[in-house]
Amino acid sequence: ATTRLVIDIAPCHSEKQPCPENCPCDEPKNWRCQSISLTRLEEAHIDGFSGEDHEHDFLELILRSSPMLNRVAVKLVPEFGGCTKKIYNAILAYPAVKGYVYFSSAELVLPPSD
Known part of the structure; x- marks a missing residue:
């Protein structure tokens, strides 16, 4: 009966490079639809x-x-260069969930204003 989940995404490899063939980080292959x-x-x-x-x-x-689920907090990696709008859009699809996105410095990233 887990009520709180903390996930630390560790890089699969020391340098940014594609996973090798048969890498365990993408097993099973159909996890996205499970x-x-x-x-x-x-x-x-x-x-x-x-x-x-x-x-x-x-x-x-x-x-x-x-x-x-009523709260999600996402902390970005220091070298994050993407757009946080996609993260907030995923969270906003669930109105009961309060979502927060933070830079690696712990500064809150404000949701995009449309």
Whole structure:
């Protein structure tokens, strides 16, 4: 009955390079479309978010699998150069969830104003 989940995304490799063939970080291959049950999860913290597609997919998996989720905090890697709008859009699709995105310095990234 996990109510709080803390995820530290450690880089798969010391340098930014594609995963080698048969890398364990993408097993099983169909994880993006699988369902997981996090029925009591209320809070999730993701540290080390770099903005890769698989990280966005993982965030969306957590959001759609956690009906009791009410808070998500995402802390970006220091070299984050992407757009935080995609992160906020994923969180905003779940109105009951309060979402926060932070720079690696712990400064809050404000949601985009449309």
